[in-house]
Amino acid sequence: MRAAARGDRSGRAPGRRRSEAALGTQPTQASTSADLVVLQGLLAAFEAHGSALAWAIDLAADVACDAGEPTGHLPATLRAMSRYLDFAYLAKTTDRPQLDAMIEGRTNTRMAEPPSPSGNLTSVRAWRKWLEERPGRSPSPNLDALVEEAWPRWEGRIARLFDGVTTLNTHIFYDDLVLAAADRMPSRVMRADLRQMESIDWSELALFGSNSRPPAATSPHWSLLAGLRQLGFGGNLLAEILRVFAIDVDILPRPNPDWTIRMAQEAPLAEPGINGDEPLERDDRAPYLVLREARAEEYHGGVEWLDRLGAFGILLDER
DSSP, X not given: OBOSOOOOOSOOOTXXXXXXXXXXXXXXXXXXXXXXXXXXXXXXXXXHHHHHHHHHHHHHHHHHHHTTOOGGGHHXXXXXXXXXXXXXXXTTOOOHHHHHTTEETOOOOOSSOOOOOOSSHHXXXXXXXXXXXXXXXXXXXXXXXXXXXHXXXXXXXXXXXXXXXXXXXXXXXXXXXHHHHTTOTTTTTXXXXXXXXXXXXXXXXXXXHHTSOTTTOSSOOHHHHHHHHHXXXXXXXXXXXXXXXTOOGGGSOSSOSSHHHHHHHHOOOOOOOXXXXXXXOTTOSSOOEEEEGGGTTTTHHHHHHHHHHSOOOEEEEOO
């Protein structure tokens, strides 16, 4: 069954063309009135939160550049960054060093800080001009290397979540912003606070791990077990997955020093997943995976493998 929700995948923010016209390009006569309305709202926002808005867009421009995206994709980049940054909180922060301190690992190569727009047209124009003329960043990061570094970092965080640690590490790494903007795992499904991850995020984490399966893989990827466990799939399925990798949890010591084994040993039994031929609704009690339709091809093999281990249905989300 497909969810009704649809996302705007155009990457273009509403009103962007009007905002650009209001900030210095030549608007048509017919759009002048609408442009003035947009400009008024923009100036009001900058007057209240100029530092935060300028900082966020400056950061997004760096992230887009390092992710290999054109700066015209800033709306999509900002959406990816929102997985980690609470923009409502940022809007209340006016101290630029405090904003910079929120992001770990960002290299600032600028000779001077960008201007912070205030509530007048001249300052907004000066900031926009600076943004358009800002120098590029070099050298570009190796995204594959960033991915290799991100997986163990997130494994450590998620292990602490499952071990019941109450104070979680919520630090924001610049590399995660870049990988999320580049649509790369694992950062595209993570959040700074793991407790804010949704079913669709844990589902993709599990499905990513399902692509590492025998005979190509000799041990399960931790993301497979973690995602299934968080979604409510029981110890029976987790134990069956481990047996496929020739790991028998029943004969291993308890508590096991390996957190993934411990997670399977401690998982309660649960109802089997929903068979793919049955109607599937969001309020069904049995666990299920939520898969973005755009990712169906990427995880097709893993889905079939998991279905053979313990039947369950896939809820397709058209976002």
